[in-house]
Amino acid sequence: MMKISTKLTLYFTITVFILEVFILFFLHESIVNSRIREEVNSIQSRGESHHDVLEDHYSRQTLEHIALMESKTDTTVVVTDNQMEPIIASDRILPEMEQIIDKTSLNSSFYPNSRILEDNYRKNDYIATVSSFHSDSQAGYIYMFKNTGSLRALISELNSHFLIAGVLSLILMVFIHFILSKLLTRPLVKMKTATEKISNGVFNVRLPRAGNDELGQLSSAIQKLSDDLETIKAERAEFLANISHELRTPLTYVQGYTTVARREGIAEQERTKYLQIIEEETETIVKLVENLFELAKLDENTFTISKESFELCPFLNRLYSKVNPAFLNKKMRLHVKCDTNRIIHADPIRLEQILLNLLDNARKYSLEETTVTLTAIPDSKNVTFTLVDEGFGIDQTSLPNIFNRLYRVEKSRTRELGGSGLGLSIVKELVEAHKGEITVRSTSGKGTTVQIHIPIKENAT
Numbered sequence: 001m002m003k004i005s006t007k008l009t010l011y012f013t014i015t016v017f018i019l020e021v022f023i024l025f026f027l028h029e030s031i032v033n034s035r036i037r038e039e040v041n042s043i044q045s046r047g048e049s050h051h052d053v054l055e056d057h058y059s060r061q062t063l064e065h066i067a068l069m070e071s072k073t074d075t076t077v078v079v080t081d082n083q084m085e086p087i088i089a090s091d092r093i094l095p096e097m098e099q100i101i102d103k104t105s106l107n108s109s110f111y112p113n114s115r116i117l118e119d120n121y122r123k124n125d126y127i128a129t130v131s132s133f134h135s136d137s138q139a140g141y142i143y144m145f146k147n148t149g150s151l152r153a154l155i156s157e158l159n160s161h162f163l164i165a166g167v168l169s170l171i172l173m174v175f176i177h178f179i180l181s182k183l184l185t186r187p188l189v190k191m192k193t194a195t196e197k198i199s200n201g202v203f204n205v206r207l208p209r210a211g212n213d214e215l216g217q218l219s220s221a222i223q224k225l226s227d228d229l230e231t232i233k234a235e236r237a238e239f240l241a242n243i244s245h246e247l248r249t250p251l252t253y254v255q256g257y258t259t260v261a262r263r264e265g266i267a268e269q270e271r272t273k274y275l276q277i278i279e280e281e282t283e284t285i286v287k288l289v290e291n292l293f294e295l296a297k298l299d300e301n302t303f304t305i306s307k308e309s310f311e312l313c314p315f316l317n318r319l320y321s322k323v324n325p326a327f328l329n330k331k332m333r334l335h336v337k338c339d340t341n342r343i344i345h346a347d348p349i350r351l352e353q354i355l356l357n358l359l360d361n362a363r364k365y366s367l368e369e370t371t372v373t374l375t376a377i378p379d380s381k382n383v384t385f386t387l388v389d390e391g392f393g394i395d396q397t398s399l400p401n402i403f404n405r406l407y408r409v410e411k412s413r414t415r416e417l418g419g420s421g422l423g424l425s426i427v428k429e430l431v432e433a434h435k436g437e438i439t440v441r442s443t444s445g446k447g448t449t450v451q452i453h454i455p456i457k458e459n460a461t
């Protein structure tokens with residue numbers, strides 16, 4: 001597998017290298033061309049000035065003067081007559097010069113102005129221009145030659161400069177790209193290690209904050225995931241510890257009373273009492289296990305709420321008939337107020353489960369001779385259930401915790417009443433599954449008010 005940093009380095013470098021080759025090539029060509037142009041222009045204009053002088057003052061002396069002047073420079077002038085026969089030259093006429101002159105003689109047309117004969121510095125040893133002159137006594141041509149040796153030397157020096165610059169910048173580029181891609185991929189590698197750790201069950205990973213770009217966001221998302229998983233892990237451990245504790249207590253009772261009940265010579269009345277306790281404790285265990293199963297289903301999202309349309313007030317009246325005997329048993333009063341009947345769209349079984357749980361709490365955590373009132377007020381979109389009791393109430397420090405699983409305000413008292421602390425957490429999950437809201441207000445010693453809003457429209461999501 002090729003590392004992503006290596007890949008990035010490679011791609012960057014290849015791209016920039018191609019660009020660099022193009023740029024250097026064009027730069028090189030234009031420098032060389034403008035240099036050649038300069039050289040050609042300079043011999044051409046010198047040839048023209050010789051031409052002017054010769055047309056005005058053609059004489060042997062002038063010719064010699066011109067030859068003398070050019071012999072001091074690195075250019076060579078050759079003056080010929082009409083037949084391309086040299087009259088005078090500033091230097092020895094080398095074979096290649098002769099060749100150039102011969103070539104022009106083949107094309108014997110008259111050159112009115114100066115002309116470039118050769119500017120290909122790569123192929124030829126000379127660049128050359130020609131111009132014709134026409135004085136009273138003589139007509140002919142002035143050839144200017146310049147050796148390309150110095151030009152070539154210059155260009156080869158330029159080439160080596162370009163080569164060094166190219167190679168150096170390539171090395172620098174590879175280095176920079178390598179560093180850059182390392183910087184870019186380092187957080188990725190860290191995240192990879194972190195996710196590997198998470199998948200191995202180690203949730204306390206720490207990723208450095210990596211800015212606010214996509215990488216940074218990914219990094220904080222992974223960080224959040226690991227934090228959440230850690231919280232869940234801790235919660236689960238605590239929950240399991242609590243459950244085993246909750247189960248152990250009734251099971252200890254069952255075990256203890258079974259031993260006592262089996263003793264011989266025990267009064268029948270005693271035995272019945274012990275068996276009754278065993279039965280009650282077993283009921284507690286069954287209820288606890290049922291509730292846990294309910295919660296497990298809620299957690300797994302395997303349960304579905306199946307909504308249907310039904311009438312609100314008859315539903316509440318049926319509920320009233322169901323629970324009122326328990327209230328009467330405890331010498332308590334229960335009022336159900338449903339002034340506005342309406343067809344609502346909800347899951348009747350789940351809604352009943354919610355209200356039964358709340359009514360159960362209101363009854364359990366109240367003294368005799370108190371009143372519990374359940375009011376249902378529908379509006380166009382929601383129904384609001386308000387359940388008011390005159391019971392023990394919940395103190396302000398415990399109030400935020402009552403929806404936690406297995407949480408009970410006063411462990412000893414609620415245990416006597418058979419509570420396991422799961423009712424309200426189930427209620428909350430069910431209300432949320434209906435996309436509803438639940439709020440609890442309570443004053444210690446005065447009573448508790450629980451309010452639930454639930455959407456009742458058919459198309460309400």
Ligand SMILES: Nc1ncnc2c1ncn2[C@@H]1O[C@H](COP(=O)(O)OP(=O)(O)OP(=O)(O)O)[C@@H](O)[C@H]1O
Pocket residue numbers: 291357361362365389391392393394402403407408409410414418419420421422423424425448
């Ligand atoms: N209406 C209320 N008045 C006073 N205290 C309440 C009331 N409702 C709930 N509580 C307190 O909140 C705790 C949590 O309630 P929850 O219904 O979740 O559990 P529970 O009633 O103890 O057990 P379960 O409902 O599972 O049988 C209760 O133990 C109780 O202390």
Ligand SMILES: [Mg+2]
Pocket residue numbers: 357360361419423424
């Ligand atoms: Mg309860």
